[in-house]
Structure formats: structure tokens, C-alpha cells
Amino acid sequence: MTTPIPSPPSIPFLGHAAHMDREIPFRSFQLLADQYGEIYRLNILTRKAIVVNSYDLVNELSDDSKFYKTVPATLQEVRRALGDGLFTAFKEEPNWGIAHRLLMPTFGTLPVRDMFDDMLDIAEQLILKWERFGPTYTVDPAEDFTRLTFDTIALTAMTYRFNAFYSETAHPFTQAMGDFLAEAAVRVNRPSVVQALMRGTNAKYEQDIKTMADLADEIIAERKKNPIDKPDLLNRMLYHADPKTGEKLTDDNIRYNLLTFLVAGHETTSGTLTFALYHIVKNPEVLRKLREEVDEVLGDETITRNDLGRLKYNQAVIRETLRLNPPASFRTVAPLEDCVIGGGKYFVEKDVSIVINSWKMQCDPKVWGEDALLFKPERMMDGKFEQYPPNAWQPFGYGSRGCIGRALAIQEAQICLACIIQKFDFVMKDPSYELKLKQTMTVKPKDFYIHAVPRTDKIKRVPRPVPKRTASQVAPAVPQATTVPSSSLPENAPPLYVLYGSNSGSSEGFAQRVASDAARYGFRASFATLDSAVNDLPTDGPIVIVTASFEGEPADNAAHFVNWLVNLHDQKLVNVRYAVFGCGNRDWARTYQKIPRLIDETLEQRGAQRLVSRGEGDASSFEFFSSFDDWCQNLWKILPEEYHTTINEGQATSGIEIKELDAGTSRATALRQPDTALGTVLENKVLTASGAATKRHIVIELPENALYRPGDYLAILPTNPLRSVQRAIARFGLSPEQQITLSSVGPTSLPTDTPITVSSLLSGYVELSQPATTRDLHTLSQVESSESTKQALQESIDSYEKVQAQRLSVLDLLEDHADIKLSFGVFLSMLPSMRLRQYSISSSPLWNPTQVSLTVSIIEAPSISGRKEPFLGVASTYIAGLCPGTKVQVSVRSASAAFHPPADPMIPMVMFCAGTGLAPMRGFLQDRAYQKKAGREVAKSLLFFGCRNPGEDYLYSESDLKEWIEAGVVDVRPAFSRSPESSSDCKYVQDRVWQDRKDVIEIFDNGAKCYTCGSRKVAEGVREVLTKIIKEKDNLEDEKAAALFHRAVEASRYATDIFD
Template structure:
């Protein structure tokens, strides 16, 4: 019977679409195909035809049990190798045991029976909380692992009266390891040719061994239960002794074992994933965490949660429902039509054909959940909204007669666990920059997600968590030891405590905080340093608290969001007894939100009873005053602290000790081992002609498990250019291979207490090119030098902004200019800020390649403003420009502002305005739209306004993708050539071209278009000015009214990404 053809990707003969599916993370492939092909597509895997439905409408239609029945998928067919005809894997109606077991066991999971399991559930939950308490708040917790212990032990104890005692083991129970490996291999076998499988002898042997371990535990449970029946009737008792009222039959030993294994697998995998997803979403959304904590504190208080409380906390239920919407732990299920049928009103499907209901994507359908479907928002599940959802819109537990039989058990267990945890702990992300990555067995869970658990209402403490920008362990930046706290000497330990907290994304605030901590011993203080989030509700009172933090478009840094949310919702004099000082970093380009976060923190501290030590300092990151302002403020701070706490200055205490441990005659052979955070360079090519400032295109293979979205950033940890490192080595008379050993009395971001080559320290740990600060000049003035050098330094200090900052004069530049300045290497290293992460907009879409990303960068190689003959080299761009295919790079994906992503509604046109390498995210957007159009979907035509010099020098991708996408009907490109205006309708800059094509801009706006700007502040301001001018002219408004109209009209439709 003919119908509308179901879209299908290109296939390989014989294998079909085997290689289309990610063998380790299939859901990622299915998600990307759904985003590319839309609500339905078809795959052929080794001759097995599978139809995937991804929209609410098709999920709802295929949930009709009169037309469709559950089909055991190829994955579950492999799971049958161990679970046989258990409830989850039984073939119905062929296998009658399913009916008997279903009728016997359904009553076991009634609300009344599950309430009776509360005590046993709380027993296991208390083991988890006891572990977290005893290991302490500095312990790095893998919540997915601990929740696996929790849920596996809970189902074993509640259903089978058998204790696995997972929390009394250092590692997971062998059953859990075997089960995970078995499920992963089952998924891979489902998509592997039989002949290939037969040749994988070691893999097959491991698969059989895993099944043996699973069966061994099941047999042990069954034997012990029979030998020592429990006093209470548990679920296993029902399986052993129960008789089906309809047939009078009981369950065979084989079927009992199959169902025991089914409960052990399904009974813990989904719930542990649900808890891990929920913790992740709570930590990424501080306002939600606060609301949930308030509900728990109000309704439960300090008493243990009881069965009477289950389902009585509405916000908790909303949080769990929303977590399962975005993170359905069972992300897909299979059905098949009972007869030939048509779905979606046009797609013909033969009887028995596999239809995979992609719950993961159906739960993100904007037709039901709105344009903010990707946003975690529990409020959409409150106040009757959940009950008012269309039928079958929310299906994390499956549907109908084959839905999850243990849903009440999992639902109660999750509520008890979350309430108990949040009653006792403040949870903090180990890496505040972490973005969700998935791992998949039979279910999905967050991958490489780690937390800390800080006891609530305990004594005030600050925890020195690793830096978000220079993290050393379990992060997306590799395992090299970058940040170190140093070793606190006995003398330093006796000093007055000082607590330094920072909120930082780009590294400026963290660098200032590190400087304060390093300087502390010289002023008589012992410093502890940590993120603001590490101290939420745990602010110390036994020493001064110094905060350095920034605003990002009016929002706190990633590692300060929870602190900010907590602080702004405090009441009364909760901060009485705290003495504090604050320095704020910001950018005056954001006129309305400049210093918003530091100001609010400062004002709230004062309102809540804390004592301000010095007036809040502030600095503009876009100008010379940032470093000068901090130097002035820091000087005043130390004077105030010294007088307040009667400390004694000791310059030697803050010194960095340096010892030469090797003459450098033998080359060290230590090689850095690659890990999951190392990406690989695939391609690096020049995009511009030799006459133009260089722009390059780089392609990276991402570390395993890393995902991204069009519009995200790639964070790169660079090294200083070799030329600059050689200059520094020459200035201090050292060879590149000479080894040194550093030690210090306080926190530092330098590698301490171990031999390192001096070149590795200069190359990777410090910023050699950053302009010298006024503080640096003061140090040099106090250093032994000649009269001529003294006068030169005084001249530099007399007009810092003109003589140093604008010329980007570094400490190294000054030392080379004045070789008589007698500054030791140790002092030089201590003056320099830590190496910072650099973020670049990704210029590709995962629909093009989910495992690869591309960057489009400008390479900074320009005449030095200081007048030096050697050019000024950008640190990160020079590093990237020098990479070759095969090089390994420390990198990670960072999410961009939520607004800076293409809308999911393909009928919404994009209006993109950029210049030079600002094209990067726009290329990713257009590549995504092009892939969707090529997949047969209707895509609104977009507008790209792109500025460069001329079409023959730096018209990036102009003759390649931009032309192809224009021919495809995805975009109309409107270039502005600053040095060849005759080729761009006389328009010199982007804003000129926007004004010239204002009719098209207005047309796109009226069609609901979304506007994106990427480039320098000059470009962003110019574009905004022109758009305001268009509104002013078309609506006949004055300047003020036009600006107000712009803000109103563009609310939610105008996103910027500004870089300098």
C-alpha cells in the first residue's frame, strides 16, 4: 500500500545503518537524527527495518494498545540471554508465564504494600547518608555510583529480604559490574553481524562470565530465602508460594530466577538514573533547589520522612516529573502494529514492523512543552498543569499493560532519598562548569558527573575546591596537575585565618583571588581559597571573608550561582558576626547590568548584619583600570585587615621558594598520558589570503562521551608561544630542560613540591604576555636596580594606562628593557597570573558530526604596541595555529548562553550579524539548518550579514558552504566588504548592510525571526544602533522611545555573543 515515504538516511550495502548508530551512546545518534529528520525516520540495521517516531503526536498514536503491542527489541532480545521470560523481556502472548507473573506480582506493588517497605528503604538510605557524612565534604562523590548502590540494595532488601551491603564495599558489588557490562554488550550485539560476533572469542567469553555472575547471585538469593524464610512476606515469597487465581498455577524456578534478575536490573537502573538526573538539574538550577529545600524544611522539617508524607510534597513531585521528562532513564521503547496500518495520517507501516517510540525526543516536542522545552522548569508540572497534559505526553515509565510494574516502588524510593539527602546536605558540583553528558546501558544516566556533600547547619567551613578554569582531576581538561593548594608550613598554620571566595568564568576574578591568597602570609594571614558555591550557608566567622566575583550579563558566574541564589533569599541578620570585603569585576559595555552581582552581594551582606571592612572595589575588564583598580583596592584592604586583626607583616612568609634540582643536562622522558579529556586535531587550515589577517579553520575529534550544541563554546587550555618562553628563559639565564622545585607557604596554582622543568612552568602555568599591573610596577620599583631603570619605572607608573596598559607592556618586556633589575625567577613567577582557559565559539553542528567540532579563529600576530621589533602574539590563537593533525589538545565543551542557540521551530528565520571570526557560531547554525533541509524538512530562509575586508582575501567560506547553503535556499548572504564596497552595494560595515537591507530585516522580524549578533562590542553597538534607527524611522519615534521599543520588541528574540 503506497503512502508518503518515511525519511531515511543514506545507508551502506548489506550493513544498512549499523554505522549510523553510536555503539556506545545510541541515544545520541537517535536524538541527532530526530533533530535532522523530524518526527519520523527509518533505519535498516542488518536487514531489520526499524521506524523511529519522535513527536508527541506519533507517540500518542502508537500508544493505542488496540492497534499496537510491545515488541521485544533487538536489544531486549539479547537481554533475554540472561533474563529469559521475565516480566520485562517476555514475548506476549506467546509466553504464558508473563500473564501468571503479572497477575501475582501486581498487588505486591500497590500503594499499601510499597508504603510497608518504607522502613527498609530508609535503612539503605541511611547507609548512603552515613557514608557521605563520614567521608567528609572534600570527598568527590560519584552520585550515579552511590545511587546504584542505594537502589540495588533497596530492591534486594525490600523484594527479597537479602542484604547486598554495597555501602560496606570499596567498589561496586560484582553483580553491578557484571550487569553493567552485560547490558552494554547486549546493546552492541544487537547491532553486530552474526559472523563478526562469532569471531569475538574474548568478548563472548566475558559475556558468558557476566551471565554466570548474574545467575550466581540469583541462585544464592533463592537458596537462602528457601533455607531461611523471612518473617514477613516479601515479593520473593509471593513468587515462591503464590498461585494464580485464574489458572491455579505458580511460577517455575526458572521463571522465578528470570524475574528476580529482572527486578534486580530494572528495579535499580532506572531509579538510580532518575536520582542522578534530578541532582544534576537541581544543581544547575539554584532557584529550583532553593524552592525544594524550602518545601522540605517547611513540610518535613528535621524529622525523618515517613510513608504518610509520600506524594504530599507537590514541588518535589514536580521536580521529579520534570527530571524524568528531560532525562527519561528508559529513553525509548518498541511496539509493532497488530495489523497493516497508517500512522501520522500518511506513513504506511506493515504488521509486525518495529516502531521505536523515542521518548527522549517526544518529551521535548515544542507542540506540547513550548519553545522552552529544553529548559528544566518544574513549574510546568504544578498547579494542575501536569494533570492537564495531553494524553500520553509524559511516558518515562512506559505505557499500558507492559508499563513499569515497579513504578510505585521507584517513585516512593526517589522521594525518600531526595528528602533525606537535602535535609542533611548542601550539594555542590565538583566542577561548576560541568554540562550534561550521558552514558548508556539499558538505561541512560549522567556521565562523569561528580559532587560534594556539605553537612547542613554544621560549623562554618570553606572548602578549597579545584578551580573551574584550571581543574586538575575528573574534568574535561585532563588529568595533568594544574592547580595545587601547596603545603601549609607550621609557621603559616599559626596565622590569623582569612577566607577568599571567588566567582569566575573567564579567570580574572579567580586570578585576583589567588593573588590575595598568595599574598596573605606576608600580611600575617593564613588563607583558604574556594568558589562562592563551596561556601553557601557555611560562611566563616573566625576570620575576614574576602570575595572577588564578576557579573556576566547581570548573572553570577557558574561557580557562584548557588551562593547567589541562597544569599538573595536570606532574611534577618543571618550574617551577623561576619566581616567582609568585596571586589567586583565587570564590563561597562553591559550598561544596565554592570557590577550587578557584586553590588547585590555587598548590599545583601550589609542588610543581613555583616560588617563591611572596606568599600566595595570595582574594575572594568574592558579597560586599563581593572588591574589598577584592584591594586589600589588590595592595598587599602591589607591596611584595614592588618589594623583590624593586629597582624604583623612578614614579606618572607609569602615568598615562593625555588631550588634547582637538576642542571638540565639530561632530558626528562615523562610523557603526558592521553585521557578522555584530550581531543585530537583532525584538520588545521588557513581560510584567508596572505594579504589578510589570518583566519584558520580547525577540526577536533572530541573526547569520548562529549556532546555539544550549535552555539556552544570549546574551551581550550593553551600554552605560551615558544618564542615568548625562550625570551623568559634567556632573561633569567636558564635552559629549557633545567629542573626546578617550587614550594610555598600558601595556596598557589603553580606545580609545587616536585621537580619540574622551568620551561614547562613558563609554558603552561603562567600568563607571560598580560600587561604588567600597578602592583607589579611597585614590586619592580622596590627591587634592586640602577638609577636609570628606577626613573624609567617611575615614568611608567606616572601614567599607567597610557604607558603600560594600552601598550600591553608585560613584566617580561620591562625586564628585558632593563636587564639591571635584579628580580629572581621565583618573584617573577609569583607576580604572574595563572594560565587561563580560552573559550571559542564552535562553528559546526552535531548534525554534521556529533563526535567532531570545528573552530573558526582569528590569529593574533600583530605589531607590538610597546614598540618592540618582535610582533605581539596571541597566546591561544598562536597555540591553535601551530597545531597539526594528530596533536592532542586539552579541551572541553562549555554551554553558551541559553538564548544563543537556534530555535527548534524550523519555521523561525534566523537574522545573523557578524564580522570576521564572529561568523563561527553562525556557520554552526546554518550547517544545522542545511542538514535539516537536506533531510527533507521545511526550513525558513535565514539572513546572514557578514563583514570582512573583500571577497578575494577573507570572505570566509564564501565560495564553499555559504554558496552551497545559499543555493540550497537555507540563507541569503548579505556581505559588507570594508575595503571593496563596490562588491557589497556600497556598504562598508555590517551595520551599513543591515540598514541597506532593512526591508528584509523587517520582513524576517514579522515572521517571528530571531536575531543573533557575534563580534566585538563595536559591531554589537553599531548593529543595535542601526536597528533602533530602523524602528525610529518606521514608527516615527524619538530616540528614547525607539530604544524602549527595541527592548520590548527584541525581548527573547535578540541574543549577542561579544568578544574583544
């Protein structure tokens, strides 16, 4: 008895077309694979197909004696240009066999090796371009690698030069090809009636085909007119005969195959190189190992063909890229006879198309492990690659219809990769960039941009102006640096290099403070990321580094610097002078200050001179900001003494000059165009009962091509509550519509040299509720005010813990002391810049890949400063006020690798959470629910959830959780703090865990993975009770029980997400 092949819900006439992403169909196939598992059936319009995703099924289908390659609908469209060429020929067409036998010798080992010099020629043109444009130039790798591979295939296969690097615009062929392939990919999903009405599109399609054919005919005519004696591909097609039949290729087939190699021969390899570079810059350790290998094998010499075999890690990087991101993601086969596949499980009729999803198969955890989605070139080295089961790695297809040019593609990629690693360091333009995709015939990264910085050991600073932040940007571009204008300082003012590593914005904000203050102390400051200083630490001025640790790892824009620094040898930094301030959180005791300490100690070990003892800021403490102020006070005491600068001892100044443009009698209208950083609010509803602490469910349409996984975050750029903005405006006697222009003598995150209303400025660019620091109190005390006010401020300085306990902001203090004559410019300079807030996504892409839901607590609590008005959380108040249709600046941020549901749905989960800590757990369970709904076997999970009482804030209890309990997806164990009698007399999560410890032990022993999300208090309570369970179960001492718990953490059996 066979098993029916699962299939998504369908629509009459359209079938499953509604499930297909129109822009990136590839993405839909992957999401359906996540939902339905190893196999599913599709019916799109009139086309039927079976899609397989697991290694076991693909291995079974990789048998030319039972299955033959078919030409899917998309490639049948491509046949309009490529005809019966090698890639698009039907199995019964004789020209495929003739061309295959005729051309195979061209792509043998020795002929490809002989192409080395031509490949290197083009690679050096790429190097020359990047060197000529310099480190501040924004490189589009996909575009430049397309130029590289297009020129390479033309030169090696046809001895023809397009000279793509000598033109600022793309070659007409590549433009026509890109448009043609994009249109071919979407035409297949259009009804024929609709297609017939699209006359302009049809005319452009035919013109693109003609443009490509004309070029092929031109190349052929040129060769016939001026023949050359070279055993290239074109000569073989023109002058050689099939060794089996003695037939020659027809003129049409020569054109078709010429176009096949021009299209497929460059499009796939350019994608591979772009994906490889993306993975390299996202993984500093990979870049370091590549560079070490290149330096050892090549030194500063030009690569030779004999070097390729010694570049083992280079080869592993290419192989791992082809595993994770095969450029041709699908191939299609059909059975020669009716058959049963999957070990007798699934019946498949003769000639039915079976789509092999190589992208998903090559990430099958049964072959590649639970870390299959991670980029690890090491899995391709030291004999491991050869030990994987047959057909587990198929980026070039399989059998007789596999890619004929695979050796050419790999050699070309290896040469290019070695050359660029030898010559450049790489920094992403946006360090927070997460992979986005675009699709034509192949899949490539979208909007991926880098800076290629020439490698050098010389001390050289390159001016890198920071682009102004626009309303649509969520994060500033890097790695450019800004410098204080020369007109504001003496010509001989020494430089001060301020470098930061920051994800959440705290370190960047502190670094900006240092840079902004520099002019007052006689220094000319520059401001840049740590990654921009790789191989380039200056010696002509002090370096101030402000950075943080994130779960023991460096910030996104500091990872390359840390990797470079720890791998330096000897006293390489003898003349460098530096100071380090580290941000961290003591709740992560094992990794607290790990990266700042590593940087500080390693700099000293490599010969650099420490100017000021390392400072530490603990984000979990009220003293976070004051500790930075204290460190800065010491810094500005030592630096002027060391560098003999003059301090401006005047009254408090801001460095910000304000020019009034409009008194507020008229309103300026600004039109903003939405971009990829803008999401759209679709739903915003209250989840809790009236009178309870408000929690909301928000649904947001993501920006185009944004991707997420269960467990990821949505970063939101909020605005201040209207009440706070109005308070500030009233305190300074301004009009909300009053327009001003700001200018600054140092780096600032405020909008400069452009008109802006006071209301917009205070709303979106500064934090108004941040507690005042001791530095702020000193600044206020220096401003003109009454003696009683100065005395009160001094008392606040002397007993600063009261200011912290009451969370008194600068605005609070100004309202309490109306006689303080502080200028608006100084006030602005005292405020931190507005920062992103991250919220756990509470949905799964299997529910909707283009939308996310958030589950958010709205902070509105009694003011601890004694004010009548309640304290309003900045971001939650902003979110609470979002109406459907509102555009909001958002960005998907990846969670840690451990905080995602297991790839295998048969691995159970144990989840511990309280309040809105349920958010990621809801995403995990929704993922499993949609997998089960699709017919997959799913292990039942266990959820421990804490809230106040069942009728007040038991989130989703009557909707999702109820449905998932009934479906057998989850067993929920609540703990009601105010109604413990309703939860087996358990008040908190840890109480319920202890009571139900037998169930916890049983599910953990069955391989479960555990997750905690919530406050520090919740996480600590869960950790303590789990350790207690381990102690009781095995009768262990406290230390041994704690060690076993930490072993589970290190083995990725337990992961946490703590949000305060």
C-alpha cells in the same frame, strides 16, 4: 498519497550501522532525530525499524488496540538472562499474562506505601555513608544510588538484604549485571561471524549470566528453606496462583522475574536519582526551593509516609527529571495490521518495529515549549502537569506493557531525595562539568562527581586541600581549600578566608593574589570557591570575596552561595567581616557588577560588617588590573590594623622558593597518557588570501563522550608563543632545558614540589604578555637598579595610562631596563596564571557529533609598544601552530540558553556578524542544512556578514555558504568595508541592514529569531540600526524604540555573543 519515510544514507550489508555510536547508541538516535525530524527509517545489518520522535506520532501509537509491544534486538539479547520475565516476554508467551495478573497487586498504592519503612531504612544507610566520609570525600552518585536502589528492591520485593553499603566493592551481581547489559547493547550490532570469534568475550558473557542466575536461585532456595509470612513479591510468585487461570509460575519463570526486578527495578531508579541530583546542583534555585519545602515539611524530623503527599516540589523535580531524562529511553511497538500514521502521511506495514524515542518526544517544543530542554520543575506543579495532552509524559512506557513498578520507583526516589536534601548541601567536584552520558540498558550521567557537605548552622571550617593541577586538567577541582603552611607563620596568626567565583579565570587569579600576599601581612590564608562556603561563613577572621557577573548571573562555582545568601533572613551574619572585589565588563551596562554588588549589599543587610568598600574592575578598560591593585593597597592597609598583625616590610619577595635540580645538560622524558580532556587536531587550514589578516579553519576530534550544541564554545588551554618564552629565558640567563622545583608558602597555580623545565614552566603556566599593573611597577621600583631606571619606573607609575596604551608587559620593562636585578621567583609571582580561551564552535553535531570546527582570527599585529617584532596573540598563535595529530587540552562550554538555533526549523533566523563572528552562525546554518538534506522543511534564514573584500576574507563563500544559498537554506547579504561597490555600496554590516530593512522587518514579523556575534563595535552598530528601524517603522520616540528593542531581547527574540 502517502509520504516516503526519510532514511540516512546506507552502506551495503551494514545498512545504517555506521551511523550508530558504538559507545552510546542513544546519542545517535537523538542526532538523527534532530536531522530527520519526527520520523525516520533504519536498517542495521538485517534489522529494520522505524523511529518516531514527535508527540503527535507517539500519541497515535499509544493505542493497545492497534499496536503491540515488541521485544527489540537488545532486549532479545537480555532474554538470555531474563527469559520470559515481564520485561522481555513476547506477546504470545502465556507466562507474561500469568505474572502480570499475579504481581500487579504487589505494586498497588497500599502495598507500595507499606514498603516505606524498608525504603527509608536503605536511604538512611546512604545518609550514614556520606556523613561518615565527610565533605572532602568525592561522591560518585551513580554508584551510590545503584547501591541504594539495589538494596531497596531486594528488601522491599524479596525481604533480602545485600548490605551493599557495608562493602567497599560493588556486589558481584551488580558487577556482572553491568557487564552483561553493556555487552548485550553492543552484541546486537556485531556480525555473527565476528561474535563467534570473540571467545573470551563470549565466555565472560555466559559467566555473567550464570552469576546472576545463581544469586536468584540462592534467594529462592533460602525462602523455600526458611519461609516467612510477608506479602512480598517473592512469596506471591512462590505460593500464589493466577486468579484467571489458576496456574502458578514455573520455577524458571520465578527466576526470570526475580532477575527482572533486580535488574530493571534498580537500574532505572538509580539513573533517575543521578540525573535529578545533576539538575539540582546545576540549578541553585531548584535546590533552594527543595530545601525550603523539606525544612517546612520535615524540619529536623525523620520523614514519614504521611509527609510524601506534602512534598509537592520534590514530586515535581522527580517528574521533570523523568521527562528530560527518562531512564528507559525507548520502547518498541508494531502495528497489528497495515496502517497509515501521521494523519494519513506515512504507510507502515503490519509487524514492522516502530521505535518510540521517549527522550526526544518528551522534549517536543509543540507540547513543552521552546524551553523544553531546560530543567523547570514548575511545569509539573499547580495543575500544569494534569493539563498536558495525553501521553506527552511516558517515562514508564504505556498501557498494559508499561512499567509495573512505577509507584515503587517514584516513592523510593521521593524518599531518597527528601532525605539527602534535608541533610546535605551539594557542590560539584568540577563546577564546569557539563553532562556526559554512559549507556548500558539505560542511560546515566558519566563522570559526575559531587561533595556532600553536611548542613549545619555552626561556624566550622573543614580543611579541604586542593589537588595539584595535572597536565590533563583544564580546570582546578573544587570546592577544596588550600591553607598556608603553619611553619611559615606564627601560631596565633589570624585566618584569612579568600573566596572566589570565576568562570574565565580572572576572579580566581585576583583571589590567588590576595591569598599569596596574605603571609606577608601576617595572615594564614585559605583559598576556596564561594560555593564551598554555603552555610559556613566564618567569624574568626576576615573574608575576602572576589567574584564576577556573567550576563547578570553568578559564576558556576558561586551560584549556590548567591542563592543561599539572598534567601537568608534577618541578621544571620552579625559577626562576619568581609570585603568584596567585583570583576565585570561595562559593555554589559545593565548587568555590570550585578553579582558583586548583590553579594556586598546582602552581606551588609544580613548583619555582616564591611571592612573595605567594594572594589570594581572593568575588563573592558585598560585599568582593569590597576583598579585591583589600588583596592588591594587599601585592603592591606586596613586588615593589619584591624587584626593587629605584623607586616614584613622587606624587599620584594615572591613566596616562591626555587631549587635547581639539573643544569640542563640532559633532557628528562615524561610520558603523558591522554585522557578525556584531550582532543586531537584533525585539520588546520588557512581561509584567507595571501597578504590578508589570517583566519583559520580548525577541526578537532573531541574527548570521549563530549557533547555540544550549535552556539556552544570550545575552551582551549594554550601555551605562550615560543618567541615570548625565549625572551624570558634569555632575560634571566637560564637554559630552556634547565630543571627546577618550586615550593610556595601560599596558594599558587604553579606546579610545586615536582621537577619542571624552565621552558615548560614559562610556556604553559603563566601569562607573559599581560600588561604590567601599577603593583608590578612598584615591585620593580623596589628592586635594585640604577637611579635613571628608578626614575623611569616612577614616571611610568605617574603616567600609567601610557603603560596601558602600549600594553607593556613585565617582560617588556625588564628588557627595556636590563639593570633591574629581579629574581626569577619574584618575576614568576608577578605573572597571572595561564587561562583558558573560549572560541565559538563553527559546526553542528549533525555534521559530526564527535568533532568540532573552529573559525579563528590569528593575531599578529604591529607592536604598539614600539618593538620591532609584531605582537602575537597567545591563544591564536598556539592554534595556528597546531598540526594534525596534535593533542590539545579542550573542554566544551555551553553558550547562554538564548544563543542556540530554534528547536523548530521552521522558525527563520536573522544573523548579524563580521569576521570570525561568522563561527557560530556557520554552526547554525550547518544544522539547518543537514536538516534540509534529510528532507525536513526548513525556513530560509538571512545572514548579514561583514568583511573586507570578496577576494580576501569572504569566509566560506565558495564552499559552505555557496552550497547553502543554492539549497535555499540562507540568503547572504555581505558588506565589504574595502570594496563597498561590491556590496550595494554598503561598507559595514549596519549599513547593509539599514538598506535591506524591509526584508529584516518582514522576516522578523514572520517570527524570526535574531543573533549577533562579533566585536563590541559590531554589536553596538547592529543594536543602533535595529533600534533605528523600529523607530522608523512605528514612528516612535527614541526611548520607546529602545524599549521595544529591549523587549525583544527579554523575549529571547534577540541574542548576542560578543567576543572582545
